[in-house]
Amino acid sequence: MNAAPPELPFRDEELLADIVAGLIGDARHVAVGNASPIPATGALLARHRGNGRPYVSLLHSRKHSFFNDGARELFDCAGQGRMDVFFLSGAQIDGEANINLVSIGDYRKPRARFSGSFGSSYLYYVVPRVILFRLEHTKRTLVPKVDFISAAGTSAPNEFRPGGPIALITNRCLFTFNREIRRFSLTSVHPGHTVEEVIENTGFEFDRPSDVPITLPPSPQTLQTIREVIAPELAEVYPQFAASVFGIKQRQAS
Amino acid sequence: MPLMAQSIEDAVRPISDGSMLIVPRDSSGVPMAATRALIRRGIKDLHLVALPTCGLLADLFVGADCIKTIEAAAVSLGELGPAPRFNAAITAGTIEMKDATCPALHAALQATEKGVPFMPLRGLLGSDLLKHRPDWRLINNPFGDDDPIVLLPAIKPDFALFHAPMADRFGNVWIGRQRELVTMAHAAVKTIVTVEKIYEGNLFEDPVLAAGSLGGFYLEAVAVAPRGAWPLSLPDHYGADTAHLAEYAKLAATPEGFARYLEHHVHERRAA
Numbered sequence: 001m002n003a004a005p006p007e008l009p010f011r012d013e014e015l016l017a018d019i020v021a022g023l024i025g026d027a028r029h030v031a032v033g034n035a036s037p038i039p040a041t042g043a044l045l046a047r048h049r050g051n052g053r054p055y056v057s058l059l060h061s062r063k064h065s066f067f068n069d070g071a072r073e074l075f076d077c078a079g080q081g082r083m084d085v086f087f088l089s090g091a092q093i094d095g096e097a098n099i100n101l102v103s104i105g106d107y108r109k110p111r112a113r114f115s116g117s118f119g120s121s122y123l124y125y126v127v128p129r130v131i132l133f134r135l136e137h138t139k140r141t142l143v144p145k146v147d148f149i150s151a152a153g154t155s156a157p158n159e160f161r162p163g164g165p166i167a168l169i170t171n172r173c174l175f176t177f178n179r180e181i182r183r184f185s186l187t188s189v190h191p192g193h194t195v196e197e198v199i200e201n202t203g204f205e206f207d208r209p210s211d212v213p214i215t216l217p218p219s220p221q222t223l224q225t226i227r228e229v230i231a232p233e234l235a236e237v238y239p240q241f242a243a244s245v246f247g248i249k250q251r252q253a254s
Numbered sequence: 255m256p257l258m259a260q261s262i263e264d265a266v267r268p269i270s271d272g273s274m275l276i277v278p279r280d281s282s283g284v285p286m287a288a289t290r291a292l293i294r295r296g297i298k299d300l301h302l303v304a305l306p307t308c309g310l311l312a313d314l315f316v317g318a319d320c321i322k323t324i325e326a327a328a329v330s331l332g333e334l335g336p337a338p339r340f341n342a343a344i345t346a347g348t349i350e351m352k353d354a355t356c357p358a359l360h361a362a363l364q365a366t367e368k369g370v371p372f373m374p375l376r377g378l379l380g381s382d383l384l385k386h387r388p389d390w391r392l393i394n395n396p397f398g399d400d401d402p403i404v405l406l407p408a409i410k411p412d413f414a415l416f417h418a419p420m421a422d423r424f425g426n427v428w429i430g431r432q433r434e435l436v437t438m439a440h441a442a443v444k445t446i447v448t449v450e451k452i453y454e455g456n457l458f459e460d461p462v463l464a465a466g467s468l469g470g471f472y473l474e475a476v477a478v479a480p481r482g483a484w485p486l487s488l489p490d491h492y493g494a495d496t497a498h499l500a501e502y503a504k505l506a507a508t509p510e511g512f513a514r515y516l517e518h519h520v521h522e523r524r525a526a
Contacts, residue, residue, distance in 0.1 A: 035333065060281065062490075070433030071279070071306065072364070075357035079376055101328075102353060103344075107386060113344040115336065116328030118307065121355035122377035150355075152380035158400045159379045240333070 008191060010218050012171065013245050014226050015190060017041035018218040019174055020087075021049065023131055023167055027084040031057040031074065031127075033118070037234060037241035039087040039133055044230045045222070054084065061237045075119060078126050081162060086127040088120050088165075089134050092146040095204025096182045097132065097153025097165040099124070100146035107148055117150035124151035127163040132177075137170035139203040154182050173198050174215060175206060183207055188215040256425035256473035262291045265446050265477035269413050272322070274301040276363075276411040276442060280309045280332060281489050282432040283417040287482040288448050290520045293318045303411055304329070305363065305434055306356035310486060310502065313337040314520070316349060317512045325352040325409075327359060334503040339512055353383055358390075358406050360434070365408035366441035372405045379404070413474075414442035417482040419491055421449045425470025426457040430490060439472040448479035450491065 020042025024030055032040045043056045058064040059074065067073045077083055090099030091114045101117045103110035124130055134141055155161040168175040168184060172193045175184040186208035189195055195212050231246035242248040259265035266288050269275060278284060289311050297320050302312060304326035312329050315321050317339030329340045343349045358375055365373040378384045379402060384392070395401035416435050421427045427447050429435045439445040457467045485495035505511035
């Protein structure tokens with residue numbers, strides 16, 4: 001990920017946003033948390049394609065968020081099942097889609113500490129389609145077993161679990177998650193990357209078809225929409241991202 | 255009527271060592287001037303509750319050795335990365351961390367708001383968060399059939415502390431759209447607020463302002479603190495001082511750098 005002119009006719013960010021938009025598909029409400037500019041780009045792209053549907057809530061945006069009853073409104077909305085898609089990440093993600101946002105090593109005496117679980121320990125369970133997003137695809141991040149479970153990938157049959165992971169997008173590939181068998185499956189490898197490279201850099205086992213397709217690159221029309229319509233809108237919430245990736249100048253904050 | 259304090263120091267006087275203190279997330283009016291006043295006073299052993307996350311405020315309190323326990327869904331400096339003094343304290347084991355998730359903190363305060371002892375919350379099952387929170391209970395939904403659900407005990411902070419755009423002379427505070435401040439104030443035993451300015455008139459006489467106001471009934475003290483959220487932002491009013499925050503992140507990476515920051519930006523401002 002960098003701001004240099006791409007060798008391919010599209011930027012990595014544009015490819016990933018296009019995948020996100022495709023995964024969102026038909027939904028009524030997509031919410032994007034903080035520090036997620038690429039998922040936000042994908043959500044706004046899906047909204048543009050759907051002529052205003054889905055409803056997109058960019059938390060921390062004044063314009064692209066209808067929540068005005070405090071932060072709890074978001075969680076209450078999700079708890080009722082009124083949020084269809086959300087994005088989560090993890091310092092570690094394992095092969096059963098457990099995510100760790102807390103620490104490495106023994107929890108009581110960790111070798112490294114991260115921010116914390118945020119809303120993941122709840123939203124992962126109640127939002128029907130959670131898309132995992134991790135741009136560092138290495139054995140350090142995609143591990144056999146997470147050191148701390150901030151939110152579990154799957155639940156026992158008797159546990160209330162309308163939500164959960166559907167996919168994991170990385171800088172190298174797209175995995176889809178099968179909740180029945182608790183395993184990821186390699187869906188496609190991004191242009192410029194290989195299956196061997198994915199196997200070598202993934203700490204958990206996953207399924208794959210004998211022929212793994214290349215991730216479809218964004219169409220010229222998609223690229224035009226992202227660059228001319230979506231990028232200027234992103235500048236309100238992600239000024240640094242809009243500037244460094246798309247060269248959109250920051251407007252002065254009021 | 256709340257005390258209309260002459261200084262921030264007077265306003266925060268009731269907050270004593272060992273208090274349970276709740277503060278809002280970075281986008282809702284963080285009481286930074288009041289935090290500096292408490293550090294200058296040498297407050298100790300705070301049980302800090304974040305609604306639901308915290309950044310610079312928590313890191314300053316931790317680095318200045320004012321914290322015994324933190325309860326939060328996350329502690330970080332946001333785009334500037336990890337909270338260095340917090341992370342150092344956790345890995346050294348010098349503070350107690352009660353890891354939570356955002357809606358658990360909201361729900362536990364809502365329990366106190368309603369005067370009930372606990373609140374159920376979905377999610378959490380199979381997480382290590384639940385495993386490390388012996389105060390959270392797993393029960394079977396008494397209205398359901400084999401439906402495990404988590405109960406969270408009500409959180410009743412001794413003090414809520416936040417910064418808001420304005421207050422009137424009756425102690426009513428205008429909080430705008432930052433509604434979680436209302437939940438905090440309803441749940442806390444005492445609420446102390448710093449504001450940018452005094453509103454001449456009664457906020458409750460104007461229906462537009464009244465809808466975004468918190469009644470003085472809930473308040474203990476109010477003090478005027480212009481730019482009281484600096485170097486963080488006061489949403490809809492002023493932005494964060496990003497250059498200063500970047501300098502903080504750099505200095506706070508080491509105990510020596512943090513000590514220099516504290517000396518320069520917290521203690522030397524005693525007379526300000």
